[in-house]
Amino acid sequence: AIMALRRAAQEPWLTYTKWGAAYGDLVFVRILGQEMVVVNSEHIAEALLDKRSRIYSDRPYLVTLEPCVLSVFFYLTSPRYGLSVNLAFIGYGDEWRLCRRLCHQTFRPESAVKFRAMQIRRAREIVVNLVDDPRRYHDHFATFSLSVVMSAVYGYDIGARDDPLVQIVVNALNPGSAVLTPERALILKTFPFLLRLPDWCWGSSIKRSARASTERVNEMADLPFQYVQQHMTYSSFLAQSSMVAENLRRMETQEEASKPAFENALKKASTTAISASCETTSAILMVFVLAVVLYPDVQKRAQAEIDSVVGRERLPTFEDRVSLPYIDAVVRETFRWQPVSPLGVSHATSSDDVYDGYFIPKGAIITYNTWGITRNEKRYTDASRFIPERFIDVNGALTDDDPAQYIFGFGRRVCPGRYTADASAWSAIVTMLAALDISSAKDDQGKVISFTPTFITGLLSCYLPLQDFSTVPHLFGPCKRLENCRVLKEGVMTVWLFRGLIGALEE
Numbered sequence: 001a002i003m004a005l006r007r008a009a010q011e012p013w014l015t016y017t018k019w020g021a022a023y024g025d026l027v028f029v030r031i032l033g034q035e036m037v038v039v040n041s042e043h044i045a046e047a048l049l050d051k052r053s054r055i056y057s058d059r060p061y062l063v064t065l066e067p068c069v070l071s072v073f074f075y076l077t078s079p080r081y082g083l084s085v086n087l088a089f090i091g092y093g094d095e096w097r098l099c100r101r102l103c104h105q106t107f108r109p110e111s112a113v114k115f116r117a118m119q120i121r122r123a124r125e126i127v128v129n130l131v132d133d134p135r136r137y138h139d140h141f142a143t144f145s146l147s148v149v150m151s152a153v154y155g156y157d158i159g160a161r162d163d164p165l166v167q168i169v170v171n172a173l174n175p176g177s178a179v180l181t182p183e184r185a186l187i188l189k190t191f192p193f194l195l196r197l198p199d200w201c202w203g204s205s206i207k208r209s210a211r212a213s214t215e216r217v218n219e220m221a222d223l224p225f226q227y228v229q230q231h232m233t234y235s236s237f238l239a240q241s242s243m244v245a246e247n248l249r250r251m252e253t254q255e256e257a258s259k260p261a262f263e264n265a266l267k268k269a270s271t272t273a274i275s276a277s278c279e280t281t282s283a284i285l286m287v288f289v290l291a292v293v294l295y296p297d298v299q300k301r302a303q304a305e306i307d308s309v310v311g312r313e314r315l316p317t318f319e320d321r322v323s324l325p326y327i328d329a330v331v332r333e334t335f336r337w338q339p340v341s342p343l344g345v346s347h348a349t350s351s352d353d354v355y356d357g358y359f360i361p362k363g364a365i366i367t368y369n370t371w372g373i374t375r376n377e378k379r380y381t382d383a384s385r386f387i388p389e390r391f392i393d394v395n396g397a398l399t400d401d402d403p404a405q406y407i408f409g410f411g412r413r414v415c416p417g418r419y420t421a422d423a424s425a426w427s428a429i430v431t432m433l434a435a436l437d438i439s440s441a442k443d444d445q446g447k448v449i450s451f452t453p454t455f456i457t458g459l460l461s462c463y464l465p466l467q468d469f470s471t472v473p474h475l476f477g478p479c480k481r482l483e484n485c486r487v488l489k490e491g492v493m494t495v496w497l498f499r500g501l502i503g504a505l506e507e
């Protein structure tokens with residue numbers, strides 16, 4: 001049973017999709033004593049998680065995040081496991097409500113618009129960095145995805161490359177990711193002795209990786225927060241609004257008794273925003289790069305659209321977005337083709353319910369299979385192929401089908417950063433398409449180097465194309481498209497001449 005669960009824990013969405021084909025869109029299972037409902041259709045996910053959100057907005061018990069259990073094996077000085085600072089895993093209640101409100105205030109659509117200029121500027125830095133150092137493209141994507149949210153949350157302007165705080169975030173997220181899935185948590189909940197195994201013993205790796213991440217995650221929660229507190233006295237810093245600075249000022253007017261809980265919630269909300277942006281947005285860009293390498297015709301059609309609407313003398317901005325439907329179709333297909341969060345984040349029921357004649361008990365884990373939705377052949381013919389045209393109608397306009405409606409989750413727990421994430425993905429994709437020709441790597445004889453795309457499960461079961469790319473000498477072809485673009489020519493030269501100063505370069 002453990003071996004079967006272990007296999008299912010690697011890529012459970014494949015198992016759930018098979019169950020969906022055999023038993024239907026709503027599958028009830030009991031694994032190691034825990035009731036679980038797997039939802040394989042968007043329609044049922046909406047019916048339960050959106051329309052009955054009062055019942056379906058809790059989170060499952062994750063033993064990996066439970067302070068009392070974890071204190072068994074953590075040092076007394078560090079009684080909490082670091083990842084408990086993540087609001088995505090807090091149960092449905094007052095603390096979650098406060099954290100959620102803080103996130104919403106900063107990332108709701110009307111507020112998210114103000115990040116656009118910054119997103120475009122950072123997207124151009126990706127291109128400059130790629131031209132200068134194509135092999136580290138994953139690092140450049142991670143830097144980009146964090147830069148917007150670090151500015152919004154802490155008012156911190158990260159360096160274009162090798163920023164120390166970015167390194168802290170990246171280090172903090174890696175070791176903890178392996179223990180986060182509900183399937184793995186179930187193993188620990190059922191066999192808690194695994195938490196007490198000595199380090200040398202087989203099976204103790206999950207415990208060791210959790211312990212290793214504690215310090216790093218706490219560092220990630222504390223250091224940027226302290227940066228804001230230290231800079232609060234500078235008037236130039238105060239002039240620039242950020243989620244933490246604004247709320248610390250608001251806190252000054254609150255009663256002493258409520259301050260610790262508020263500060264704690266603010267820390268959780270800000271840390272979650274950072275960690276939720278890091279892997280997801282850069283994973284989307286990795287998927288995009290993989291897609292255009294495998295489907296060069298998509299790149300050609302997208303570039304033809306940009307050339308006809310924007311031209312080659314300047315780079316696209318958000319004002320061009322409505323005139324570039326094919327680019328939006330590419331973004332939608334990137335979201336759909338390899339969903340970076342194939343099972344989203346599981347919800348849990350806070351009371352009993354009956355749906356369509358089926359009893360769903362209180363405390364059941366509700367897992368929606370995003371990956372299964374993207375592989376529905378009735379909705380997406382040739383679903384495993386990257387075909388942006390599926391989102392374009394006969395008149396050349398975008399269809400009503402937008403995967404952003406399901407890849408960011410459902411109901412009251414839907415991703416609060418979705419508008420910012422969508423804008424980040426669009427700005428990076430359109431800028432790369434406008435400025436670069438992305439192609440397969442070639443060897444010394446000019447022959448295409450073949451590779452097999454590999455995916456790993458990371459935090460929240462993210463899909464991440466892995467090593468094959470980084471072992472390839474040059475993923476990107478010659479950057480012919482740069483020839484007449486002043487901003488990029490200057491950017492590349494500036495990187496070569498004055499590393500670290502390109503942030504100041506604007507068109």
Ligand code: HEM
Binds near residue numbers: 107281415416
């Ligand atoms: C492409 C990038 C992103 C993807 C695919 C993504 C996806 C998701 C998903 C699937 C969930 C779970 C929703 C549910 O429970 O039904 C979630 C939750 C969350 N996301 Fe995102 N996200 C992305 C970017 C961001 C960004 C930029 C932020 C920054 C604010 C963010 C903040 C959060 C937070 C705070 C939660 C927890 C919400 C809660 O539990 O109430 N995400 N995200």
